Amino acid sequence: MERTIYREIKATQGVWTLGIILLGLVGLAGLSVLYVEHYGHAVTGMNNQIVWGLPHVFAIFLIVAASGALNVASMASVFNNKAYKPLSRLSGILAISLLVGGLLVLVLDLGRPDRLLIAMTTFNFTSIFTWNVLLYTGFIGVVALYLWVQMDRSVHPKFTKPAGILAFVWRLVLTTGTGSIFGWLVARPGYDAAVMAPLFISMSFALGLAVFILVLMALFAMDGRELGEAILKRMTNLLAIFIAVVLYFTAVQHLTNLYAAEHAGIERFILSQGGIYTTLFWGVQIVIGALLPMALIFGGTPGSVSARAGLASVLVIIGGFAQLYVIVVGGQAYPLDTFPGYEVTSSFFDGEIASYTPSVYELALGVGGVAVALIATGLATKVLRILPTNLADKNLEG
Amino acid sequence: MQDERPLDPSRRNFFKSGAAAVTLTLAPGVTVMAFGGTAASAQGADAGKRWGLLIDVNKCSKDCEACVTACKDENGWEGKGKAEQNAQWIRKVTLKDKSTGRESSLPVMCQHCEQPPCVDVCPTGASFKRKDGIVLVDKHICIGCRYCMMACPFKARSFVHEPVNNQKTFAPRGKGTVESCTLCVHRIDAGRIPACVEACDATGNGAMTFGDLNDPESEISKALTAYPSVALRDDLDLNPGVRYANL
Numbered sequence: 001m002e003r004t005i006y007r008e009i010k011a012t013q014g015v016w017t018l019g020i021i022l023l024g025l026v027g028l029a030g031l032s033v034l035y036v037e038h039y040g041h042a043v044t045g046m047n048n049q050i051v052w053g054l055p056h057v058f059a060i061f062l063i064v065a066a067s068g069a070l071n072v073a074s075m076a077s078v079f080n081n082k083a084y085k086p087l088s089r090l091s092g093i094l095a096i097s098l099l100v101g102g103l104l105v106l107v108l109d110l111g112r113p114d115r116l117l118i119a120m121t122t123f124n125f126t127s128i129f130t131w132n133v134l135l136y137t138g139f140i141g142v143v144a145l146y147l148w149v150q151m152d153r154s155v156h157p158k159f160t161k162p163a164g165i166l167a168f169v170w171r172l173v174l175t176t177g178t179g180s181i182f183g184w185l186v187a188r189p190g191y192d193a194a195v196m197a198p199l200f201i202s203m204s205f206a207l208g209l210a211v212f213i214l215v216l217m218a219l220f221a222m223d224g225r226e227l228g229e230a231i232l233k234r235m236t237n238l239l240a241i242f243i244a245v246v247l248y249f250t251a252v253q254h255l256t257n258l259y260a261a262e263h264a265g266i267e268r269f270i271l272s273q274g275g276i277y278t279t280l281f282w283g284v285q286i287v288i289g290a291l292l293p294m295a296l297i298f299g300g301t302p303g304s305v306s307a308r309a310g311l312a313s314v315l316v317i318i319g320g321f322a323q324l325y326v327i328v329v330g331g332q333a334y335p336l337d338t339f340p341g342y343e344v345t346s347s348f349f350d351g352e353i354a355s356y357t358p359s360v361y362e363l364a365l366g367v368g369g370v371a372v373a374l375i376a377t378g379l380a381t382k383v384l385r386i387l388p389t390n391l392a393d394k395n396l397e398g
Numbered sequence: 399m400q401d402e403r404p405l406d407p408s409r410r411n412f413f414k415s416g417a418a419a420v421t422l423t424l425a426p427g428v429t430v431m432a433f434g435g436t437a438a439s440a441q442g443a444d445a446g447k448r449w450g451l452l453i454d455v456n457k458c459s460k461d462c463e464a465c466v467t468a469c470k471d472e473n474g475w476e477g478k479g480k481a482e483q484n485a486q487w488i489r490k491v492t493l494k495d496k497s498t499g500r501e502s503s504l505p506v507m508c509q510h511c512e513q514p515p516c517v518d519v520c521p522t523g524a525s526f527k528r529k530d531g532i533v534l535v536d537k538h539i540c541i542g543c544r545y546c547m548m549a550c551p552f553k554a555r556s557f558v559h560e561p562v563n564n565q566k567t568f569a570p571r572g573k574g575t576v577e578s579c580t581l582c583v584h585r586i587d588a589g590r591i592p593a594c595v596e597a598c599d600a601t602g603n604g605a606m607t608f609g610d611l612n613d614p615e616s617e618i619s620k621a622l623t624a625y626p627s628v629a630l631r632d633d634l635d636l637n638p639g640v641r642y643a644n645l
Contacts (some may be wrong), residue, residue: 025596039555039560040558040559040560040561040573041483041559042479042483042559042560044559046559047480047482047483047559048484048486048559049482051544051547051548108539110542110543110574111540111541111544111574112541112542112574112575114571115522115539117544118522118539118541119521122523122539123523124517124521124523126518126519127518127519127520127521128519129519129520129521129543129545130521153601178492184519184551185515185548185549186515186551186634187548187550187551187634188548189549189632197593204543205512332548336551336552338506338630338631339491339495339630340496341495342493342494342496343491343494343496344491344493344494345491345492346489346490346491346492346506347486347490348486348489348491348553349481350483350489350491350506350553354481389624
């Protein structure tokens with residue numbers, strides 16, 4: 001077995017091409033932001049019923065995946081699973097990059113992004129948003145510390161575990177904060193549930209690992225490094241367990257609601273009569289995003305391990321995106337229950353299912369956030385010693 | 399959160415000096431005004447008072463939109479864009495009892511809660527409650543995150559989706575910020591009643607009563623003592639300043 005050596009990736013033509021494409025996407029996002037800021041959110045599909053739309057789905061996806069991407073490092077330094085140790089650095093870098101991408105989307109969709117400084121300096125501590133500002137910026141600092149402890153040879157390795165535990169606990173609190181954005185909303189029948197926090201944590205496990213697997217495979221392929229089947233098998237098996245945990249919390253979420261007569265309306269909407277939201281829930285989130293990847297991972301289907309790992313990860317990401325769309329947009333589409341027992345009508349769409357068609361500007365902003373995350377990760381692996389040179393099976397420890 | 403924010407003199411002075419500097423150097427003859435929901439109006443807030451509204455649903459005519467029209471005229475929020483994106487500070491809602499089929503009509507606006515969820519969730523404190531119970535948005539520090547709109551159980555808040563102009567100096571609006579009924583705070587501070595209540599009185603319906611909930615001798619307090627009334631979503635225990643009779 002070789003000693004693990006970390007080396008920068010080479011600037012191949014493939015790396016340059018991908019970098020230029022991603023920069024182009026960031027440019028498009030920038031133009032979209034300028035356009036929306038000039039004409040106002042009137043040019044987006046968002047309205048006074050669906051106040052959070054596609055940008056928020058992208059942003060929350062990236063933020064949730066960010067905390068999950070750190071799990072690979074936690075597996076090594078918190079849970080002593082040595083096989084994951086060579087991947088810890090990439091895990092930290094990807095976590096920071098995804099978070100930055102998500103926060104960019106969130107901030108640039110604000111009605112007044114020019115007032116970001118106010119959000120960073122004027123706090124209201126009863127707001128979970130305020131706590132998230134601190135948790136998100138703190139996360140970047142804690143993971144940076146964690147990376148430094150791992151990468152600086154002058155730091156004794158005994159500090160890796162405490163730093164890893166701190167980062168792991170921080171990420172759990174962070175995702176609790178993200179889930180609580182919805183969990184603490186008493187006004188809306190689709191939210192107002194304590195299960196939102198653990199549901200989001202479970203989603204972060206699955207989404208973060210799926211993104212990590214794809215990024216790892218892409219970087220290794222582009223740089224011609226060997227990625228053995230054993231590490232991929234380990235990660236996909238873990239992914240399948242995370243998918244099952246997401247399914248469990250999803251079941252708890254809906255069964256709890258179904259039991260209460262007052263929530264029958266929102267459940268009927270999401271589970272059977274919600275049109276696009278029902279299709280996304282059953283078809284994309286459950287079948288494509290959960291059952292299919294689990295069958296791929298456990299079913300012994302033909303094809304190489306890496307093909308299955310890649311496909312399963314893509315499906316999990318599609319499913320997670322659908323799940324967040326159903327939660328964020330579907331939860332708002334169902335009307336507020338201000339007058340229980342009455343049929344409600346008004347010129348302000350009271351009592352109606354709200355409609356929402358995302359605009360191309362919202363899509364461009366969201367995709368731009370993903371591109372920023374990927375550029376940051378790629379750049380870090382280019383200039384820092386992040387990626388191990390060899391992950392062949394014979395080099396796998398533990 | 400119970401942020402009953404006092405006037406911040408340094409903040410006011412800052413805006414005053416900023417406005418003066420702009421007038422001096424850039425545009426002589428043009429008055430740059432610093433206005434907003436907080437400082438200018440909070441000066442008049444009286445902690446001893448709690449302003450409220452009582453709406454008698456039986457007296458509210460289904461076809462009457464006088465309160466809505468009056469609010470639009472007074473505060474200048476008439477939307478010209480898509481219906482889904484236009485702001486509505488006050489709206490008429492028609493209710494049909496699912497079991498009996500009985501119909502009723504009533505105006506819904508910011509309920510000026512004692513425990514306002516919009517104030518709790520606002521990350522910057524732009525959403526705040528005055529000492530006299532009026533819930534407002536400080537347009538200077540609203541970042542347009544719309545979390546308050548997610549949190550309001552009454553759909554009372556609107557986001558300004560399009561550029562706005564020709565605003566009223568006492569009701570500033572801003573593209574990219576959130577707004578809602580101010581209870582006509584500028585009128586209250588001048589000793590007058592809200593525009594909706596005045597308009598409702600003028601129609602002869604007299605469905606709206608405005609007054610100080612803390613004053614047992616006020617007309618609204620006497621009516622609330624004499625007749626049954628409800629708060630919307632009273633299960634949430636927000637203690638709104640707006641109450642409905644005969645709902």
